Amino acid sequence: MSGNRRGLAALSATAAFVIIGCTWAFAIARYGGPDEPAHVLRAVAVAHDDLLGKPVDGLEPGYRQVTVPTPLGSGDPSCFRHHETITAACAVVTPGPGTTDVATSAGTVPPWYYAVVGSITRLLSSGRSVLGYRMASVVLCAIILGHSFARSRRFGASAWLVAALTPSAWFLIGVVGTSGIEIALVLLALIEAVGRFHQPVEESLGRVTLPLAACLLIRPEAVIDVAVVALFLAPTIARPITRRTLITLAAPFAVVGVASVAWNRWTGFVFDDRRTADTRTAIATLGRSLGRIPLTVHQAVGALGWNEFFAPVIAQLVWAVTLAFAAWWVFTHSSARWWHLRWAVAALVLPAVVDVIVHRQIGSIWQGRYSIVFAIGGVLYAARCKPPSPVVMRVLVMAAAIAEVLTLWQSLRRYMVGLDGSLLLRHAAWTPSINPWLLLALNGAAVAWLARQALSSGSDVAEHVDDVVGRAGVVVDGQLST
Numbered sequence: 109m110s111g112n113r114r115g116l117a118a119l120s121a122t123a124a125f126v127i128i129g130c131t132w133a134f135a136i137a138r139y140g141g142p143d144e145p146a147h148v149l150r151a152v153a154v155a156h157d158d159l160l161g162k163p164v165d166g167l168e169p170g171y172r173q174v175t176v177p178t179p180l181g182s183g184d185p186s187c188f189r190h191h192e193t194i195t196a197a198c199a200v201v202t203p204g205p206g207t208t209d210v211a212t213s214a215g216t217v218p219p220w221y222y223a224v225v226g227s228i229t230r231l232l233s234s235g236r237s238v239l240g241y242r243m244a245s246v247v248l249c250a251i252i253l254g255h256s257f258a259r260s261r262r263f264g265a266s267a268w269l270v271a272a273l274t275p276s277a278w279f280l281i282g283v284v285g286t287s288g289i290e291i292a293l294v295l296l297a298l299i300e301a302v303g304r305f306h307q308p309v310e311e312s313l314g315r316v317t318l319p320l321a322a323c324l325l326i327r328p329e330a331v332i333d334v335a336v337v338a339l340f341l342a343p344t345i346a347r348p349i350t351r352r353t354l355i356t357l358a359a360p361f362a363v364v365g366v367a368s369v370a371w372n373r374w375t376g377f378v379f380d381d382r383r384t385a386d387t388r389t390a391i392a393t394l395g396r397s398l399g400r401i402p403l404t405v406h407q408a409v410g411a412l413g414w415n416e417f418f419a420p421v422i423a424q425l426v427w428a429v430t431l432a433f434a435a436w437w438v439f440t441h442s443s444a445r446w447w448h449l450r451w452a453v454a455a456l457v458l459p460a461v462v463d464v465i466v467h468r469q470i471g472s473i474w475q476g477r478y479s480i481v482f483a484i485g486g487v488l489y490a491a492r493c494k495p496p497s498p499v500v501m502r503v504l505v506m507a508a509a510i511a512e513v514l515t516l517w518q519s520l521r522r523y524m525v526g527l528d529g530s531l532l533l534r535h536a537a538w539t540p541s542i543n544p545w546l547l548l549a550l551n552g553a554a555v556a557w558l559a560r561q562a563l564s565s566g567s568d569v570a571e572h573v574d575d576v577v578g579r580a581g582v583v584v585d586g587q588l589s590t
Contacts, residue, residue, distance in 0.1 A: 114258050121266075121561060122254025125281075127554035128512075129246030131547045132282025134540045135516055137196030137523040138238050139185040141283025142414050142477065147222070148241050148284050149212040152176045154219045155226025155235070160375060161215045169378040172215025177236040181208040185414075192417040193526040197537035216375045218368070221289055221326045224248060239541070241284045249281050252292035252319075256299045257561070263306040265299060265491035266562040267501045271430050271508045272487035275419035275515040277480050279412045286327045287477050293323040294333045294481040298488050301340035305492040308344055313356045316341055321360035328368050332462060332478070334361075335454050336485045343444060384471035393467045397460035397474065404459060407476020408483045412515070415475065417522050423511035430504055431483075434490035441493040448486065455482035498563070505562055509555045516551050520544045 139145045153161055153174035161172030182202035188194040214222075228244035229235050260266040272295075280287040300315040320337050323330050345353060371377075386393060409427055410419035418424070435448040459474040466473065495501060521527060524536035524544065533544055540547060 114261070117261055117561070118254045118258035120254075121257035121558065122250050124554050124558040124561070125250035125253045125257075126247055128278070128551060128558070129250055129281050130243065131551035131554070132278060132516060132519075133239060133242035133246055134542050135520050135523075135544070135547050136279070136282055136413075137185070137188070137538060138183055138199065138201070140189070140196065140413055140523060141280070141285055142287070142475075143213070144238075144283050144285055145185065146212045146214040147286070148180060148238055149174055149176055149210055150214040150217060150219075151222040151226035151229070151241055151284065152180060152235065153212070153226075154222040155230045159219050161212070164211045167211060168213075168381050168383065169376070170216050170381070171211045171213050173209055173211050174215070175207050175209055177234075178202050178204055178206045178208045179236050180238065181210040188523075189414040190416045192413075192522055193528045195526050195529075195537040196523040216377055217286075218326060218328065218371055221248075221286055225284065238284070242282065245284045245288060246282060249288045249292045252289070252296055253281075256292070256296040257558075259296070259303065260299045260491070261565040263303055263491065264495045264565055265302060265488070266565050267495070267505045268434075268488050268491040269295070269299065270559060270562045271504045272484045273508070273512075274409050274427050274480055274483050275423045275511060276407070276409060276411050276477060277484065278512050278515060279519065280477060280480070287480070290323050290327055290330055290333070291480055291484070293319045293326075294330075294336065295484060295488075297323075297333075297337045298340055298481075298485055301337055301344065302488060302491045304341070304344035308346070313341075313345075313353065314360075317357060317360045321364045324361065325364045325367060330478075332458055333481050335458055336481050339447070339451055339454065340485065340489065379466075379469050381470040384473065385469060386467040386471040388467070390464050390467070393472060394460055394464050397463040397472055398457075400474075401456050401460075404474065404476045404479055405456075408479040409476075410515075411476050412519055413522065417518070417527060419511070419515040420518050423515045423518075426507045426511040427483075427487075430508065431486050433500075433504065434487045437490045437493060437496060444492075447489060451482070451486055451489070455479060455486070502563055505559045509552075509559045512555050513548065513552045517548060520547070 139148070141147075153159075153172075153176070156175075158174055161174040163169065164171045164173050179201050183199045185196070185199050187198035188196050225241055225244045225248065226235075228247070229240040232244075233240035235241075257266050257269060260269050277291050280291060282288075297316050297320040300312060300319070304312050304316070316337065320333065323333060388396075406418070406424075407415055410424040412418060438447055439445050459479060463472040463474050518527075520540070521529065521531070521533060524533050524538050524540075529535070536544075
C-alpha cells in the first residue's frame, strides 16, 4: 500500500471516528462518563498552567483544589449516575461568568493528556462547556484510531479492528478521561504487533513499544496493558534475542519510568486512600476478586456510564459471538492453537493479582473498563491468520456496526427518559443539544462508512501478500521461517 493511499485511508478513517465520537459526545449526558468531572476539571487547570492545584483539608492527597469556570464546577451528576431509570435532567448547571474553586480527584495525575485536551479546548472555544473538552478528546483519540486503521489495512486487519471494539469502548471514546486514549494507544500497539506476523522487520518493534510507552506515560496504572501486548509480541521475536532487540524493547519504558518517578517525586505522590483501603487478608481479597470475574467481564464488554447501565443484550451478544469465532479461527488456522487459553488466564487472573497487591493501600479497585484492552485483543489476535471469507467478515463487521448504533440508542434512552421510559424517546426530561434521531442517523452513516472502508481493503491485502512473498520469510512463534 503506497504512502499516499495509506495517508488517504488514515484521513478517511479519522474523519469517520471523529463523527462517531462526536455523536457519542453529544448523546451522553453532561458528566455522564466515569469520573468525567475530575478529568474535565484537571484539564481546565492544566490548560491554565496549574499543574498541581492546592491540597484540600479532609480529603485524600490525590485531591487538589483548582479554579474553573462556574458552569464546569456545577451540575453534579450524583443525582443520576448510579440510577439507570433517573434521567440526566436532575443535574442543574449554574450558568454565567465567573469562576469557582472545586476539588478534583485527578489532582496529581500526570498532566500530559490533560495538557493536550485542555489546550485544544482553550484554543478553539471558550473552555466553559464540557462538550468542548469532549470534542478535543474525541479528535485526539480519532487521530490515533484512524492511524491504527490505516496501518491495519496492510494485512487486512481493519475489519477485525472494527469488530474488536466492545460497546463499552465506543462509549469511553466519547467522554473525557484517560480510558479512551488508553484504548486508542494500546489498539495501535496491538495492530503493530500483529502486523509483525506478516512482515517481521526489526524496525517494527519500535512501532509497538512507543504507543504502549505513551499509554503508560499518560496512565502509569495501565501496566497490565503490557501483558496484553506481550501476548501478541512474544511469538514474533526471533530467537536468540539480540542486544539490539532488548534495547529497542526496553528503552521507551525506561524513559517513561524515569519521567513517572520524577513526576511522582515532584508532586509528593502518596499511594494510599483511607476511604477504600481494605483490611482483609490477601487470600480473602483474592477470593473476592476471582468471584467478581463475571462482573468484570460483563463490564468490559457492555458497561456504560458510571457502570450503572449496559449496552443492549444483542450488542453484547454480537461481540461475544465475534470473540468465539476469533478464538475458533486462531485454533484452526494458526500454530498458536491454545493462544486464547493463555489470553483468558491472563485476562481473568491478572486483575485479581493487582487487587491483592494494592488492597491494603487503596482497596480492590479493578473495574471492567480496565480490562477492555484485553477484550479487544482477544478478537484482534485473529488477524495474525489468513482472513476468513469476505462473506464472513462482512457479517461480523456489519453486526458490529449495528451493535454500535444500538448501544448509542440505549445511551440516549437512558439519559433522556430512563431505561424504563419510551423506546421511541418520547416525553424526554433531558435532551441533547442536537436532535437525538439526527445523532443516530449521523452515527449510523459514519459507522457504515467505516465498515465499508474496512471491508474494501481486499486489494491492499493482495498487494501486501505479493510484496511479502518476495521477502525472506515470516516469523512463526519466534522462529524465522524462509
